[in-house]
Amino acid sequence: MFRRDFLRFSAISATALLATGCKPEEGFAFDGLMGSQSRESEERGALPIPPLAEYTKTEGKKSFDLEVRAAEKNFFGSKMTKTFGVNGDFLGPTIKVNRGDKVWFNVKNSLSEKTTIHWHGLHVDGKNDGGPHQVIPVGESWKTDFEIDQRACTAWYHPHQMDRTGYQVYMGIAGFFLIDDEESKNLPHEYGVDDIPLVIQDRRFSQDGEFRYISSMHDRMMGMAGDVFLVNGAIHPTFEPKNERVRLRVLNGSNSRIYTLGFDNKQEFDVVASDGGILERPTKMKKILVSPGERVEIVVKFSKNSALNLIDYMSETSLMKIETKDLATSKELPEKLAQPFSITPSKNEKLRVFDLSMGRGVALINNKQMSISRIDEEVEIGTSEIWRIRNNQSMMMRMAHPFHIHGCSFEILKREGRPIYAFEKGAKDTVLVASGEVVDVRVIFHKRADKENPYMYHCHNLEHEDLGMMGQFTVT
Ligand SMILES: [Cu+2]
Structure with a gap:
């Protein structure tokens, strides 16, 4: 074996x-x-590097063509595995852009099922977010354009199709979305x-x-x-x-x-x-x-x-x-890499509480399963809030939940249970909340999401998400 x-x-x-x-x-x-x-x-071969996505320049915009499709890939032995991929047989190309770029995406769905492509970590309006409301029907294309309006980071893209996210990601739809700026040269x-x-x-x-x-x-x-x-x-x-x-x-x-x-x-x-x-x-x-x-x-x-x-x-x-064999010398890291990230608190910050829990065959936020026709929260644009995420421990089911919020970066303020580690400092969009823990984050939204195209918050355990541990909010 x-x-x-x-x-x-x-x-x-x-x-x-x-x-x-x-x-x-x-x-x-x-x-x-x-x-x-x-x-x-066993020797398995060299680390593959995802190719950079090609683009053309049209009217000052970088224009990318992505095609989501079914394929096959040889992972081991002589066997072929049925997969999904983007412009290839498994995973997708790396999209690499600069802060300030105007980008345009044409995403074609060549699968035999509906899908979406969500830009995880990007600050874009709800209509460009690629969540469960921006469905790409079979054989059709989704056109979306926006400006890269955030600091250098490693973001990514993956499907967000209602009830099918776990399956489609498992089959292979995912890719990097890298943003560069002057600080990334450090x-x-x-x-x-x-x-x-x-x-x-x-x-x-x-x-x-x-x-x-x-x-x-x-x-x-x-x-x-x-x-x-x-x-x-x-x-x-x-x-x-x-x-x-x-x-x-x-x-x-x-x-x-x-x-x-x-x-x-x-x-x-x-x-x-x-x-x-x-x-x-x-x-x-x-x-x-x-x-x-x-x-x-x-x-x-x-x-x-x-x-x-x-x-x-x-x-x-x-x-x-x-x-390693021979290595070219590289310069040391500077002591200071970037401007610190922090959100200036608004006056009378609103506190919202999100209780995560698991039941028989369901995963809930505030005792509700996700409904695509229900708006759970309405947020005021440009105003900071505290979101308190509580993982309600039950004797039956002790699970950790990585909680993700669309359309923003947040700052982790405190966590009851474990410290905030160095790798959780700075701008975050996903935070792990283990069983029994309570995490407070300060969040602010600068992009809009109306009730036709709301943002999601959800557990990034994709099976939990598909079981209903997700909610919708507007930013207006
Ligand atoms: Cu979860």
């Missing part, structure tokens, strides 16, 4: 682990395990050379090589815990850096799995950016916790002629091998 060759599978899902109170910095009986395991692992920024996107996903395969999505309600509620890990769509690839310092833009593109990432040689790295942008200063860390939908950027300094592994502490698995 290809899996046993190099993967060690923990039967307890990472989501469940976190919910039981294990703290990411404590590690999980990991020491000494990884070394032997990774040596045995970090390594040569795409594919010293600026490397890494989307991490887990999958289960059936004996005949097909993806095995949800097979039970337990999967939906507790997380599916795939036993095969993909980095940029490849199983256990090898990355060969050419430069001493490399920026890794990590996206947890998994449906439900939470990772605690680090290196098997326990080396430190600099955390330099979170979801919505570059942090004021780099922070040295050895482990980072990344939940579904979250992004974190790190800069790693490699040594010549070395071999190490990018590992997940939670599943005790090597995700990617790293092998």
Whole structure:
């Protein structure tokens, strides 16, 4: 079995682990395990880098054509797997733009089912957001244009089709959306050379090589815990850096799995950016916790002629091998990377409370399942608010929920239960709320969303989202 060759599978899902109170910095009986395991692992080929999306310049706008389609891909052995992809067989190209760019997208749906493409992390009006209201019927195209009006960050895109998001993302629809500005030049920024996107996903395969999505309600509620890990769509690839310092833009593109990432040689790295942008200063860390939908950027300094592994502490698995030979020297990181992110509080900030809970076959916010015809909240544009997200722990179901808000960046103010880590500072759009925790965020919206095209807030465990842990709000 290809899996046993190099993967060690923990039967307890990472989501469940976190919910039981294990703290990411404590590690999980990991020491000494990884070394032997990774040596045995099979050679799987070089780390694929998603190609940059091509564009044409029309009337001062960068114009991108995306086609969402069904395909097949060879992940292992001689078997082919049925997949979905964007302009390719699995995942999609990286969209790379600058702050201030005017962009235009033509998204064609060549699937045999409805879909949408949501720009996760972008500050765009509700009608351009690609949520469940901007459905692209089979065979049709969605045209949307907007201005890039936010700081440099690692955002991404994925479907947001009502009840089908989990399935469509699992099949392979996801890609990076990178925004650059002057501050991003303080970090390594040569795409594919010293600026490397890494989307991490887990999958289960059936004996005949097909993806095995949800097979039970337990999967939906507790997380599916795939036993095969993909980095940029490849199983256990090898990355060969050419430069001493490399920026890794990590996206947890998994449906439900939470990772605690680090290196098997326990080396430190600099955390330099979170979801919505570059942090004021780099922070040295050895482990980072990344939940579904979250992004974190790190800069790693490699040594010549070395071999190490990018590992997940939670599943005790090597995700990617790293092998270095000669390395070009790169300049040190500046002490200050970017202007700090903070939201000036408005007078008499409104407090909104969101209670997340799980029931039999349902996932709820404020005791309600998502309804596409109901507006749950109405927010005033340009006014800051405190959103309090409470994960109501029940004895039956102790789950962690990564809570995502569309159309904005927020600041995490406090969390009862665990500290706010360096990789959660700065501008965020997704925050992990583990069982029993309460998180306060300060949020402000500068873009509009009317009741025909409202924004979403939801759990980014995509099965929870599809089970109803989502709500809609307007910004006017
Ligand atoms: Cu959830």
